[in-house]
Amino acid sequence: MHIYKLSGRNVDVTDAMRDYVEEKLTRLDRFSDQITDARVTLTVRDVRDSGRRNRVEVQLNVPNGIIRAEEHHADMYAAIDRASDVLERQLRKFKTRYLKHRQEAAPQPEPGLAEAEVNAGLDDDVTEFRPEIVRTKRFDLRPMSAEDAVAQMEALGHDFYVFKNMDTDGCGVVYRRRDGHYGLIEPS
Numbered sequence: 001m002h003i004y005k006l007s008g009r010n011v012d013v014t015d016a017m018r019d020y021v022e023e024k025l026t027r028l029d030r031f032s033d034q035i036t037d038a039r040v041t042l043t044v045r046d047v048r049d050s051g052r053r054n055r056v057e058v059q060l061n062v063p064n065g066i067i068r069a070e071e072h073h074a075d076m077y078a079a080i081d082r083a084s085d086v087l088e089r090q091l092r093k094f095k096t097r098y099l100k101h102r103q104e105a106a107p108q109p110e111p112g113l114a115e116a117e118v119n120a121g122l123d124d125d126v127t128e129f130r131p132e133i134v135r136t137k138r139f140d141l142r143p144m145s146a147e148d149a150v151a152q153m154e155a156l157g158h159d160f161y162v163f164k165n166m167d168t169d170g171c172g173v174v175y176r177r178r179d180g181h182y183g184l185i186e187p188s
Contacts, residue, residue, distance in 0.1 A: 011044040011054075011076075020077060024084040025058075031091040037061035042076060056083040062094060072178065141171065146184050149174045 006018060021040055028035065043055040054076040060067040067090045071082035141164035144152070153161035153174055160175040165186065173185040 005039045007039075007041050009041065009043040011042055013042060017042065017076065021080055024080055025087075027084060027088060028060075028091060031095055035060050035062060035091075042080075044076070054079045056080050058083050058087055060087065060091070062091075065094070067091060067094060070178075143169075146172060146174055150182050 006013060006021060008017075021042075025038075025040075037060070039059045041057040043057070045053045045055065053072060054074065055070065055072050056076070056079040057070045058068065067087060069083040069086040069090070071079045071086065073079035073082060141162065143164045143166040145166060146163075149161050149163040149172065152163070153159075153176070160173055162171065162173050164170070165172040168186065170187055175183050175185070177183050
C-alpha cells in the first residue's frame with residue numbers, strides 16, 4: 001500500500017518510522033482495490049502525569065466512505081501496530097459488505113455452477129457485519145449554549161449530547177474527547 005501523506009505533529013518523522021508505517025500497512029494490500037487515498041498522522045504530546053503520549057491517526061478513503069483509526073500508546077511503534085490492527089478489522093467488514101452488494105447487483109449465476117465458484121470472491125475468515133439499531137430515543141431539542149449542553153451531558157453521564165444551539169439556531173452535538181476535553185459538531 002502506498003501512503004499518500006505521512007505527517008508528524010511535535011515529532012520528526014524519521015526514515016525508520018516511515019519504513020515501519022509502510023511495513024505495517026502493507027498488510028492492507030489485499031484491500032487496495034477499495035482504498036482510494038490514505039493519510040497517516042503521528043503525534044507526540046506531553047501528558048502532565050504520564051509523560052509522553054503518542055497518537056497515530058490513519059484515515060483511508062474508500063468508495064462511499066471513510067475508514068479511520070486512532071490509537072494511543074506510550075510507544076509510537078506500539079500505537080502504529082494497534083492502528084494497523086484496527087484498520088484491518090474495519091477493512092474486512094467493509095470488503096464483506098462491498099462484495100455482498102456487488103453480488104446482489106450481479107446477474108444470477110447459471111444453474112449447475114458449484115457454490116464454491118459463486119462464493120470464490122469472499123474470504124473464509126471474513127464474517128459479515130450487520131449493524132442493528134437496538135434502541136430509539138426521541139426528545140425535544142432545547143435551545144442552549146454549547147457550555148450548557150456539556151453540563152447536561154455530564155449530569156446525565158453520557159459521552160455526547162444533542163442540542164439546539166441558541167447561537168446558531170442549528171442542531172449541535174457536544175462530545176467528550178479521549179484527551180478529557182470536549183468537542184462540538186455542527187452542520188456547515
